[in-house]
Amino acid sequence: MPAETTEPPITAFMLVKTTPEWLAMTVRERVDAFTTQVVPAIEARTTGVRSRFYDTEFYSARVTDVWVWEADDHHAYQLLVDALRETPFWDRYFEVVDLLVGVENGYARTYGLDPVATVTT
Template sequence: MTYGIVLTYTVTPRWLALSRTQRNALRAQHLEPVFAAYADRVTARFFDAEAFHGRVSDFAVLETEDLGAYYFLIEALRDTPVVAGGYLTFNDVFLGVEDGFHAYEQALTTGDALR
């Protein structure tokens, strides 16, 4: 199964107080390597939301077939100075199964849904 995950997060005033050069350096040094380490198992797209949403500033849309890899990615992010240092906080996480009803219907026909 392919899982879709919407991870909402907010950058803090501490992050916004940094220059864009400092932000880009932190992102390149700490965040990009984490996503690169899991890129073979978790794909990520990033969206800005602050102009459209009052509670979160950004969100990521992640896809994976390996929830363990997703979980480890999040733990690795939490260990970075960006998250641990209070520059970014996670908010809501929405998890779904791509076309899950199709998989369920197929499992019904094979009897796998009843196990």
């Protein structure tokens, strides 16, 4: 297998917990806050960032949501975090409980192996 010549994307699992201020907002106010305060800040500061959001409050009292961010490289991820920290989402609407950042199949890249994964149909 040929060695990778490009930097692999960075995946960050941002474990967060909602705050009383966030929960006091209506659903519409929450959506408006995200689309007017967070999205513009991210778009103004970085490119090459994608996101997905998972609700976990059904299963965890410590973490209510997991935000999954994929960035094209370390610099894009750093700009993303800087942008988020300048919005009320960082430690006002959400407490950032933990950040788990990694590279998918990093071991395979390191050792020149094909990734091991499962696929079921």
